[in-house]
Amino acid sequence: MLVINCPFCGPRDEREFDYGGLAKAPRSKVERVASNSEWTAYLLHPGDQGRIADEYWWHARGCGEWVRVRRDTTTHRIEQSEVESDR
Amino acid sequence: MKTRYSFWSLARNALTGHRNWQPAWRQHALKPRYDMVIVGAGGHGLATAYYLASRFGMKRIAVLERGWLGGGNVARNTVTIRSNYLRDESIPFFVRSVKMYEGLSRELNFNLMHSRRTMIDVVQTYPKLRDLTRRMKIMDMYGSHYDRISVAEVRKRIPALTGGQPGSRLPVLAGMVHREAAVNRHDAVAWAYARAADALGVEIHQNTEVTGLTVDKGTGICGVATSRGPVSADSVALAVSGHTFQLARSAGLKLPLQTFNLTAFVSEPVKPIVDVVVNCPDLGVYFSQTAKGELVIGGMPDAGLSYRRDIKQHVFENTVSGLLELFPTFRRLKMLRQWAGHLDITPDGSPIIDRTRIPGLYVTAGWWGGYKAIPAGGLCFAKLIATGEPHTLGAPFSLSRFDSFNYIMETGTTTVV
Known part of the structure; x- marks a missing residue:
């Protein structure tokens, strides 16, 4: 089980959060300027699925804020978590 | 071809104390x-x-x-x-x-120990019933089968299913029988x-x-x-x-x-209690009983990317609590092993x-x-x-x-x- 550090509530159990997928650039920045291939890539590859992943977690059963979490997907170690203002 | 496996090869090797079996594949x-x-x-x-x-x-x-x-x-x-x-x-x-x-x-x-089992979906919500009915119509065109059965028939075919009674949180509404399902x-x-x-x-x-x-x-x-x-x-x-x-x-x-993890675990072996693959799509749990008697139980994918191949405790707990809603007698089963499989999802x-x-x-x-x-x-x-x-x-x-x-x-x- 992950313990996610909510910037407002402190370290909280993963069960208080809903998963929001891989973090990606704000849609508004991409959709007006992207070429077809860039747009396809944006929708198909939201973020890089490397060992270290940036993900959104929604503190749905807490303060309701979206948190951007950087996590090692081989160990579940969380390296960083911050408020995601673009969601 | 190496030794062909047959009754005769089994008998012959039994007579020589099983010391002469050849490796099934070579090292190079x-x-x-x-x-x-x-x-x-x-x-x-x-x-x-x-x-x-x-x-x-x-x-x-x-x-x-x-x-x-x-x-x-x-x-x-x-x-x-x-x-x-x-x-x-x-x-x-x-x-x-x-x-x-x-x-x-x-x-x-x-011998793959292939065993045609039939799968029964225990349906507890109308949206799921609609989804499965839609699948039934399309499967029908390609020679795969779903047959809808009544709650009484579901309970008759799965006697251990004692939960989900009228008045419970998610009462059983119907069953869908997929007769081609098998395990091996x-x-x-x-x-x-x-x-x-x-x-x-x-x-x-x-x-x-x-x-x-x-x-x-x-x-x-x-x-x-x-x-x-x-x-x-x-x-x-x-x-x-x-x-x-x-x-x-x-x-x-x-x-x-x-890449995500999908949860599964296995109980201690018990006497035959269920002879079909039971799937509870509304609770996110499914299981079957192996020839050895263990219940093989599967749950939901774990949220978040993972290469760990283990399961999180709360995913395990969610799966078990869903299972116990419908099968309260399983509460005393001991779990022997747990694992996760990788899903690389498109x-x-x-x-x-x-x-x-x-x-x-x-x-x-x-x-x-x-x-x-x-x-x-x-x-x-x-x-x-x-x-x-x-x-x-x-x-x-x-x-x-x-x-x-x-x-x-x-x-x-x-x-x-």
Whole structure:
């Protein structure tokens, strides 16, 4: 089980959060300027699925804020978590 | 062909104290060059090797495996074989796979302990009932079956189902019976394909980790880098499930895949209590009882990317609490083992069986519930590699469908979703 550090509530159990997928650039920045291939890539590859992943977690059963979490997907170690203002 | 397994070979070896059995596959020195390298000695990799050699007469094939044969996701699933899918592209493919499984023990001369079980979906919400009814109509066109039965009939066929009574949180509304569903022994499937492929000259190299793909910008794939040195090859096929994204990326290829964990666990063995595969799609839990008596229980995918292959405690607890709502007598069962399998999930939940933009590099991936797909997946992949033309059943599962967002959105991928 992950313990996610909510910037407002402190370290909280993963069960208080809903998963929001891989973090990606704000849609508004991409959709007006992207070429077809860039747009396809944006929708198909939201973020890089490397060992270290940036993900959104929604503190749905807490303060309701979206948190951007950087996590090692081989160990579940969380390296960083911050408020995601673009969601 | 080595010794054919039969009643006589069993009797003969019994008389000599079982000291004269031959190894089921040989060990080889790793050669510097093969025509074809398959990465991953799991179900799909071994089946592909077998069909390449048996159906298309391909020679000089090597299957390279990081760990031991059949120790990856082919051993990390719940061995449920079925064809109750939603899409016109998926159903014929899985119908074929289920049929191939039924004849596989004979074809491969290996007892897969194949057991046709029937699967019963215990339906507890109207949206799920609508989804399954829709699937029933489409499956009907392709020779796969769903039959709706009453609550009384569900309880008669699954006597241990005592929860979900009227007035409970989610009362049972109906059952859907998928009579083609089967289970078999996962080790046997991997070993049988390995033994049959070996007999046709395929080399299987265990403890040989492929660390990267070697690509020439002009000509395409040249081979692979392994923990035992470089191997060159005309063609390379990836059958590495959860690690497809990482391995393809070593060739500069970005595939639309994300790797998640799917939870499963096994109880202590008990006397026969259920003779069908029970699926509870509204609670996110399904199970069957093995020939040994253990209950094999599967749950939901774990939120968040993961390469860990273990399960989180709260996912386990969610699955168990769902199970106990319908089967309160299971509360005293002890759990023996738990594991997670890797799912490399595509944006539409359907697989990829295709070549890539790098000439000579092929990929079979995105198998969300790929155990049931091993025979047909291997056959389609082999046909594509050997002839350059996709098999009609595998053709819809192209990589290019994503360029035009021509999704094959599939609700039948795991039994629960």
